[in-house]
Amino acid sequence: MPSTKPPSGTRDFLPDDIRRREYVIGVIRKVYERYGFEPLETPAFENIETLLGKYGEEGNKLIFKILKRGEHESTGEADLALRYDLTVPLARVVAQYQNELPKFFKRYQIQPVWRADRPAKGRFREFFQCDIDSMGSNSPVVEAEQLAAVSEVLTTLGFADFTIQLNHRVLLTAMLEAANVPAALHGDALVGIDKYDKIGRDGVSKELLGRGVEAASVDACLGALEDVSSFERLVSTHERGRAARAEIDRILALAADTPAAQQVSFVPRLARGLSYYTGAIMEISVPDLAGSLGGGGRYDNLVGMFLGRDVPACGFSLGLERIIVVMTERGMFPPSVAGGGVDAMVTIWNDDVRGEALALAGDLRRGGLRVDVYPEADKLGKQFKYASSRNVPFVTIVGDDERAAGTVSVKDMRSGEQQRMPRSEVAAYILRSSRTS
Amino acid sequence: MPSTKPPSGTRDFLPDDIRRREYVIGVIRKVYERYGFEPLETPAFENIETLLGKYGEEGNKLIFKILKRGEHESTGEADLALRYDLTVPLARVVAQYQNELPKFFKRYQIQPVWRADRPAKGRFREFFQCDIDSMGSNSPVVEAEQLAAVSEVLTTLGFADFTIQLNHRVLLTAMLEAANVPAALHGDALVGIDKYDKIGRDGVSKELLGRGVEAASVDACLGALEDVSSFERLVSTHERGRAARAEIDRILALAADTPAAQQVSFVPRLARGLSYYTGAIMEISVPDLAGSLGGGGRYDNLVGMFLGRDVPACGFSLGLERIIVVMTERGMFPPSVAGGGVDAMVTIWNDDVRGEALALAGDLRRGGLRVDVYPEADKLGKQFKYASSRNVPFVTIVGDDERAAGTVSVKDMRSGEQQRMPRSEVAAYILRSSRTS
Numbered sequence: 001m002p003s004t005k006p007p008s009g010t011r012d013f014l015p016d017d018i019r020r021r022e023y024v025i026g027v028i029r030k031v032y033e034r035y036g037f038e039p040l041e042t043p044a045f046e047n048i049e050t051l052l053g054k055y056g057e058e059g060n061k062l063i064f065k066i067l068k069r070g071e072h073e074s075t076g077e078a079d080l081a082l083r084y085d086l087t088v089p090l091a092r093v094v095a096q097y098q099n100e101l102p103k104f105f106k107r108y109q110i111q112p113v114w115r116a117d118r119p120a121k122g123r124f125r126e127f128f129q130c131d132i133d134s135m136g137s138n139s140p141v142v143e144a145e146q147l148a149a150v151s152e153v154l155t156t157l158g159f160a161d162f163t164i165q166l167n168h169r170v171l172l173t174a175m176l177e178a179a180n181v182p183a184a185l186h187g188d189a190l191v192g193i194d195k196y197d198k199i200g201r202d203g204v205s206k207e208l209l210g211r212g213v214e215a216a217s218v219d220a221c222l223g224a225l226e227d228v229s230s231f232e233r234l235v236s237t238h239e240r241g242r243a244a245r246a247e248i249d250r251i252l253a254l255a256a257d258t259p260a261a262q263q264v265s266f267v268p269r270l271a272r273g274l275s276y277y278t279g280a281i282m283e284i285s286v287p288d289l290a291g292s293l294g295g296g297g298r299y300d301n302l303v304g305m306f307l308g309r310d311v312p313a314c315g316f317s318l319g320l321e322r323i324i325v326v327m328t329e330r331g332m333f334p335p336s337v338a339g340g341g342v343d344a345m346v347t348i349w350n351d352d353v354r355g356e357a358l359a360l361a362g363d364l365r366r367g368g369l370r371v372d373v374y375p376e377a378d379k380l381g382k383q384f385k386y387a388s389s390r391n392v393p394f395v396t397i398v399g400d401d402e403r404a405a406g407t408v409s410v411k412d413m414r415s416g417e418q419q420r421m422p423r424s425e426v427a428a429y430i431l432r433s434s435r436t437s
Numbered sequence: 438m439p440s441t442k443p444p445s446g447t448r449d450f451l452p453d454d455i456r457r458r459e460y461v462i463g464v465i466r467k468v469y470e471r472y473g474f475e476p477l478e479t480p481a482f483e484n485i486e487t488l489l490g491k492y493g494e495e496g497n498k499l500i501f502k503i504l505k506r507g508e509h510e511s512t513g514e515a516d517l518a519l520r521y522d523l524t525v526p527l528a529r530v531v532a533q534y535q536n537e538l539p540k541f542f543k544r545y546q547i548q549p550v551w552r553a554d555r556p557a558k559g560r561f562r563e564f565f566q567c568d569i570d571s572m573g574s575n576s577p578v579v580e581a582e583q584l585a586a587v588s589e590v591l592t593t594l595g596f597a598d599f600t601i602q603l604n605h606r607v608l609l610t611a612m613l614e615a616a617n618v619p620a621a622l623h624g625d626a627l628v629g630i631d632k633y634d635k636i637g638r639d640g641v642s643k644e645l646l647g648r649g650v651e652a653a654s655v656d657a658c659l660g661a662l663e664d665v666s667s668f669e670r671l672v673s674t675h676e677r678g679r680a681a682r683a684e685i686d687r688i689l690a691l692a693a694d695t696p697a698a699q700q701v702s703f704v705p706r707l708a709r710g711l712s713y714y715t716g717a718i719m720e721i722s723v724p725d726l727a728g729s730l731g732g733g734g735r736y737d738n739l740v741g742m743f744l745g746r747d748v749p750a751c752g753f754s755l756g757l758e759r760i761i762v763v764m765t766e767r768g769m770f771p772p773s774v775a776g777g778g779v780d781a782m783v784t785i786w787n788d789d790v791r792g793e794a795l796a797l798a799g800d801l802r803r804g805g806l807r808v809d810v811y812p813e814a815d816k817l818g819k820q821f822k823y824a825s826s827r828n829v830p831f832v833t834i835v836g837d838d839e840r841a842a843g844t845v846s847v848k849d850m851r852s853g854e855q856q857r858m859p860r861s862e863v864a865a866y867i868l869r870s871s872r873t874s
Contacts, residue, residue, distance in 0.1 A: 002486045004533035004743050007517055010480035012530050014537065015544070018476035034802040036809030038778040039455035043447035043563050044481055044519075044549060045501075049439045064482075067502045067515055069553040076513020078504055080444055082481075093449050096441035100451065102827050104812055107452070112481060116506040126480050137812040141791055145810060148795070152802075257792040258799060306441050341475040354578055355694040358585070362695055365471040365589075372473030373582060375541055375574040390539050 009117070009125030015341055021128075023337045024323055025110055027156050028130050032108040035149040037132050040107040042089040045080040052081070054088045054305070056275060062115045064125075082114040086131040087276075087302065087315060094135055094313075095306035104136040110320075122325065130294075133315035135303070140250040143280050143298070146316045147251075148258030150284060150294065153318065155259060158332045162293065164260060165267035165283045168248050169297070172271060174241025178234045179220035181213055187275060189213060189221070194271035196225065198290070225269040244279075251280060276302050282316060289326050294318035340391040343369040344430050347383045347397050348376060356398060360408065360423060364396075367427025388413055394430045446554070446562030452778055458565075460774045461760055462547055464593050465567050469545040472586040474569050477544040479526040482517040489518070491525045491742070493712060499552045501562075519551040523568040524713075524739065524752060531572055531750075532743035541573040547757075559762065567731075570752035572740070577687040580717050580735070583753045584688075585695030587721060587731065590755065592696060595769045599730065601697060601721045602704035605685050606714045606734070611678025612705070615671045616657035618650055624712060626650055626658070631708035633662065635727075662706040681716075688717060713739050719753060726763050731755035780806040781831040781867050784820045785813060790835060797833060797845065797860065804864025825850055831867045 006012050013021065029039075051063055065078035083089060086109045094105065110130045117123055132149060134142045147164060154162050172193070176186050192207040199207070201222060208218045224231040235241035248266055255264050264282075272281045272295060279298030286293060296316030303311040327333055346361045348354055357373055364371045372392065374383045380397065387395045397409040397418075408426050411418045412433065421429060443449050450458065466476075488500055502515035520526060523546045531542065547567045554560055569586060571579045584601060591599050609630070613623050629644040636644070638659060645655045661668040672678035685703050692701050701719075709718045709732060716735030723730060733753030740748040764770055783798045785791055794810055801808045809829065811820045817834065824832045834846040834855075845863050848855040849870065858866060 001745060002529075002743065003484060004529045006480050006529075006533075007482060007484050010482070012480070012533070013476075013478040014530075014534065015475035015477065018478055022476070033778060033807050036779050036782075036807060038452035039450075039459070040452065041450040041455055043443050043449070044551070045444060045447070045563075047440060047444050061506075064506075064517075065504045066519070067504060067513070069498075069501075076504070080501075082503070092439075092441045093451075096443075096449070097451065103823065106809070114481070126482075134812070139791075139812040141785070141795065141810060141812040144795060145798075145812075148799070254792055254795055257796040306439065308438055341470060342473050345473075348578070354576075355691055358578070358581060358691055359694040361582075362585070370470050370473060372543070373578060375571070375576040375578040375582075386540065 007125070009119035009123075011124065011126070016338065019337050019341070020324055020328070020333055021320065023333065024157065024320060024327070025128075025130070028110065028153050028318065028320075029108070031153045031156060032132055032149060034152075035106075035132075035145060037106045037108040037149070040090070040093065040109045041111060042083065042086075042093060042109070044112075045082050046089060046092070048079055048081045050081075050092055051084055051088060054302075055084060059084065062117055064114050064116050083111070084115060085113055086111060086129050086317070087133070087299070090131075090133055090315075091303045091313075092306050094303050094311060098307065101135075104134065106132070106134045108132045122321070124321065128320035130318040130320055131296075131315055133313060135311055135313050138300075138312045140247060140254055140280075142314045143251045143282070144254035144258060144260070146296065146314065147255050147260035147264055147282065150316050150318065151258070151260040151263050154284070154293070154323075157323065157327065159286065159326075162263060162284055162286050164264040165270040165285070166248060166251065166264055167267055167270040167281050168244040169277045169279060169281055170240050170244035171235055171248070171268070174235040174238035174244065175221060175224050175231065175268070176217075178238055178241070179217045179224070181217045181221070185211060185213055190271045191273060193221070193225065193269060194273050196269045196271075201226070228266070228268060231268040247280065272297060280314070284318075286326060288329070289322060291322070292319075293322050293326070341370060342372045342390065342392045343434060344371050344394040344396060345383075345387045345390075345392045346371060346373045347380060347395055348374050348378070349380070349397070349399050350377045353398060353403065356403070360396060360398065360426070363423065364427045364430070367431065369427060369430060384411070384413070393434060396426060444562070446556035446560075448561065448563070453775065456774050456778070457761055457765070457770055458757065460770065461594065461757060461764070462565075462567070465547065465590050465755065465757075466545070468590045468593060469569055469586060472543075472569075472582060472589075474543045474545040474586070477527070477530065477546045478548060479520065479523075479530060479546070481549075482519050483526060483529070485516055485518045487518075487529055488521055488525060491739075492521060496521065499554055501551050501553050520548070521552060522550050523548060523566050523754070524570070524736070527568075527570055527752075528740045528750075529743050531740050531748060535744065538572075541571065543569070543571045545569045559758070561758065565757035567755040567757055568752055570750060572748055572750050575737075575749045577684060577691055577717075579751045580688045580719070581691035581695060581697070583733065583751065584692050584697035584701055584719065587753050587755065588695070588697040588700050591721070591730070591760075594760065594764065596723065596763075599700060599721055599723050601701040601719060602707040603685060603688060603701055603717065603719050604704055604707040605681040605717050607677050607681035607716065608672055608685070608705070609708060611672040611675035611681065612658060612661055612668065615675055615678070616654045616661070618654045618658070622648060622650055627708045628710060630658070630662065630706060631710050633706045633708075638663070665703070665705060668705040684717065709734060717751070721755075723763060725766070726759060728759070729756075730759050730763070777828040778807060779809045779827065779829045780871060781808050781833060782820075782824045782827075782829045783808060783810045783833050784817060784835075785811050785815070786817070786834070786836050787814045790840065793835060793840070797835065797863070800860065801833075801864045801867070804868065806864060806867060821848070821850070830871060833863060 064082040066080040068077045068079040188211040224234045276299045277297040278300045281297035283295035298314040361371045395411045501519040503517040505514045505516040625648040661671045713736045714734040715737045718734035720732035735751040832848045
């Protein structure tokens with residue numbers, strides 16, 4: 001007998017899980033469409049060359065590789081690989097359909113990605129990303145619109161206490177240069193700085209020293225990261241740094257006219273791990289979750305790897321699983337989401353009335369109800385018990401009396417009350433009673 | 438520069454494609470929920486043992502296999518495989534969660550599957566299946582409800598000319614036994630008979646003879662398949678055949694009380710290719726499509742391969758791609774589906790009014806509109822041209838005059854007319870005008 005568990009790091013989603021996921025995805029999709037983002041989907045796998053070399057050395061190791069078909073299967077050669085994120089496939093799509101897509105292509109994409117990571121609490125091998133990306137423009141309107149859209153998603157879901165940190169990669173570079181960190185160590189330094197909230201001042205200090213940054217430089221950086229005015233002083237001596245600082249101000253000023261106004265602030269120590277960012281970087285968090293609910297930034301060079309010329313680009317990715325974890329822990333789902341999938345169940349009194357049961361179910365469905373039919377003639381008590389175990393709120397009964405009179409009895413499973421009525425009135429009665437309960 | 442095409446046999450879905458797909462999926466999901474089916478999703482890959490040996494020798498070869506991670510990557514060992522259909526994962530799920538799922542678990546599942554088939558017109562390596570399955574009951578109510586649900590899906594999508602063929606595997610076995618076809622050849626014979634509509638009488642005859650069936654048996658079978666009364670005569674001598682024939686009648690009688698009434702009929706030569714069917718089999722087709730839009734049947738033994746005891750089961754699978762092909766060729770999509778993703782675009786007159794543009798966009802979005810913002814200050818003519826190329830029906834302009842007066846000009850891109858109005862009235866005006874156009 002083979003194991004019946006899903007593969008390590010993956011999950012089966014039973015009906016209640018799906019209803020929660022679909023609720024969140026529905027809100028995300030609706031808000032993103034209001035912001036003019038259009039849907040895109042790409043295949044689950046890509047040609048392996050499309051993905052290799054895009055995510056750094058560690059990323060390469062986490063890509064799931066698919067064996068080439070046919071006789072090559074025995075050689076271990078892989079020619080396809082599972083989608084690792086939604087950004088690289090987008091860059092490929094923008095290059096492939098450059099003549100069909102609008103100049104300022106804005107897309108959302110909500111699909112699973114796969115990483116051969118070690119599974120852990122909250123870390124899966126299959127998980128969903130919900131991305132928006134705006135191509136073709138360098139304007140700070142792009143960042144402001146994305147911050148607004150993400151804020152509206154979270155507000156609509158019921159989050160009131162999220163914060164968005166905003167920073168700029170060029171500002172961080174300016175700080176590192178002003179602090180005399182050699183360019184070759186900038187990548188390492190950013191990875192260390194990105195951990196500030198997790199490992200604190202001493203942790204970052206130790207890490208930077210360990211990566212070969214001079215003590216004086218470490219002190220200069222940490223001083224700047226902990227005090228905005230020191231930071232401003234340090235980067236004000238750096239021309240591109242001043243320009244980046246002004247860009248941050250433009251984004252903040254524009255965001256002030258959007259739903260992100262109260263949430264977003266400039267945070268010098270936000271660094272973000274990914275290497276491909278070139279401009280503004282953003283990250284969203286809530287107090288009761290370690291790590292972020294999502295993040296993003298500007299990456300103006302990635303499309304160039306597929307197209308041969310750069311296209312300005314900026315994106316934001318929300319993590320579906322993390323949103324659901326927090327919403328579940330806080331009890332944020334509306335009762336209707338948890339309420340089960342069936343409004344009424346039609347019982348079957350005996351084999352002779354099965355056709356009439358199906359016809360009654362058809363009536364109720366045309367009336368807009370989600371209706372299950374108990375599939376077999378069985379003791380009524382057993383059918384009630386089954387409906388009750390599934391949280392079905394209403395059950396219909398057509399016994400010999402009802403049949404003779406052309407009526408239907410409807411049992412409210414929550415109150416236990418039973419009422420007899422003409423068949424034509426059942427759907428409206430259940431709809432009305434569901435609404436008032 | 439790597440290729441920017443999607444991998445062979447897969448597709449990128451651009452916004453218009455997604456809108457068509459989401460429309461069809463939305464109808465399918467809604468109808469299936471009305472019939473009491475609940476959503477389920479399973480991981481994209483399964484442990485390789487879960488899939489191997491379930492789809493026959495040919496099927497095994499078409500399974501995409503994923504390399505084991507880490508040092509094993511070089512050995513070519515595969516431990517995971519991409520989902521090949523939605524039925525085997527369901528059987529695993531029913532075994533794994535037997536204590537949590539209701540006795541008569543009815544689920545729908547709409548997810549992609551992957552097959553390493555040779556790509557051809559209409560045959561993809563990644564495609565969507567839309568399945569319903571009902572577990573736990575042998576009652577013909579199950580088949581009748583599935584036929585009704587599938588009929589209602591197609592009717593809701595606008596199909597008026599589909600037909601559903603109904604047959605029973607035990608009836609076919611009875612016919613083969615009555616025609617003295619040796620049991621060892623039954624599987625081969627069914628594969629041949631399944632091609633009747635494609636290759637005709639002579640083709641089937643040649644194929645059955647080629648597979649070793651005696652000429653007299655071939656004649657008996659073909660005679661029966663072409664004439665219902667001969668068929669009935671042949672199987673009436675066979676006890677299990679008579680019982681299966683009676684089961685078909687029960688399903689037809691029940692279907693008469695459902696939306697499937699006019700569509701479904703008993704067709705003795707329907708065979709279906711899959712080996713796991715044990716009872717009723719069903720297939721749905723339209724005149725202008727070779728092959729079927731979907732099909733299904735009863736498979737009472739599959740869950741037993743995971744659970745150790747059999748569970749009655751019956752399912753029906755609709756092919757999303759085929760439905761979309763026919764709907765596209767026939768022009769069946771409502772105009773709103775093709776209508777693009779944006780209701781209005783906000784122009785930007787100059788950099789100083791970018792904040793006001795974002796605030797106006799916010800107003801319109803709160804009013805329920807899908808709104809894009811042109812991201813950069815640019816010549817108005819260029820912004821109009823961009824909106825026109827994207828089929829955006831309304832464009833807003835806030836120039837110096839409008840700004841001074843607190844008004845907004847709205848240009849109807851279809852008529853070219855432009856009207857000035859207070860900012861607070863813009864959303865309602867666009868909503869009203871969209872509705873009447």
